[in-house]
Amino acid sequence: MSDQILVERAGAVGTVVLNRPQSHNAITIDMFRELPGVLAGLDADADVKVVVLRGAGRKAFASGADISEFERERGDAEKARNYNEHVAAAERALATMAKPTLAMIHGYCIGGGAGLALACDLRFADDRSRFAITPAKLGLVYSLESTKRVVDLVGPSRATWILVSGQQIAAERALQLGLVDEVFPADELEDHTYEFAELVTTRAQFSVRMGKEMVRRVVAGQLADDEETLAIRNSSFDTGDYAEGVRAFLEKRPPRFTWS
Known part of the structure; x- marks a missing residue:
């Protein structure tokens, strides 16, 4: 693993750090290449229940993709297609993780950075953060997958405004639009983010992951139960965590879930 991406573990919470503070954590193509493997490792780690994605500092x-690489890595159509494939793979790796993902956003969240943040399940931001999706400033076209994530969060007309303007959006406006889920003072963001992450680790993990799977299916257009969703729901009754949840409720105590 390069020093441009760091992985930290604290209890059941894993953190992935975009580690280029000298360039506002601008994302290199090597970082996009590396992220799928890093995320797959955390998804497979039984000790990790929640993943936080953040920038250093x-x-x-x-602040987006590293523009110093554009001529070398995106200088012609073939190179640009290759570059876009790595970006899409990194975003898809986040979006398809079985475990919950939470973007902790200090400051600028622009371009490729916004793409990664929007691929997470939740976004907590500080009150000085600023967001922008900028293909219209570069003569590029946003991918369908990435565009769908914006539309799913803010609706088609607001997504159009974001995409065609490329303008920066302040934190409170981003909250109003639905781009982020919570906004906190900058010096409180980390505490609130990790408090929430720790809370999720205390919940029944089968319920957490299958709840995420149900949301994914609804977003993909499924509107009624099928054999798979019924099987998922019914299989929860066979887990030890279900039995523990019922006992804890009856005994008026916090549950001690063990499934991971």
Whole structure:
């Protein structure tokens, strides 16, 4: 693993750090290449229940793709297609993780950085953060997958405004639009983010992951139960965590879930 991406573990919470603070955590193509493997490792780690994605420091989550690489890595159509495939793979790796993912956003969250943040399940931001999706400023076209994530969060007309303007959006406006889920003062963001992450680790993990799977199916257009969703729901009754949840409720105590 390069020093541009760091992985930290504290209890059941894993953190992935975009580690280029000297360039506001601008994302290199090597970082996009590396992220799927890093995320797959955390998804397979039985000790990790929640993953937080953040940038190093407090000035930026990520200021976008590293523009110093554009001529070398995106200088012609073939190179650009290859570059886009790595970006899409990194975003898809986040979006398809079985475990919950939470973007902790300090400062700038622009371009490719916003793409990664929107691929997470939840986004907590500081009150000085700023967001922008900028293909219209570069003569590029946003991918269908990435566009769908924006539309799913804010609706078609607001997504159009975001995409065609490329304008920066302040934290409170981002909260109003639905781009982020919570906004906190900058010096409180980390505490609130990890408190929530720790809370999720205390819940029944089969319920957490299958709840995420049900949301994914609804977003993909499924509107009624099928054999698979019924099997998922019914199989929860066979887990030890279900029995523990019922006992804890009857005994008026916090549950001690063990499934991971």
